[in-house]
Amino acid sequence: MKKFMFSAFALLLMVSVSACRETTEEKAEDAMESAADDMGDAMDEAGDAVEEAADETEAAVEEGAQEVEDEVEGNDDM
Known part of the structure; x- marks a missing residue:
């Protein structure tokens, strides 16, 4: 009985x-997917900032x- 209980x-x-x-x-796996999504979003934002x-x-x-x-043509308002 002892062996059965132990098993x-x-x-x-x-x-x-x-x-x-x-x-x-x-x-x-969920955490890795979330991190990948966050990284993709950050890359998109950085790309937009560079373009701007x-x-x-x-x-x-x-x-x-x-x-x-x-200035060269003499049309300068200043």
């Missing part, structure tokens, strides 16, 4: 450990070029 206890322990392991793996900065730089360069052209 049943060992089997129960193995089943509970394997069940916990699967849950932990699922949680880890490039547009602003282009506008500033065009405005500066126009001011130089006006």
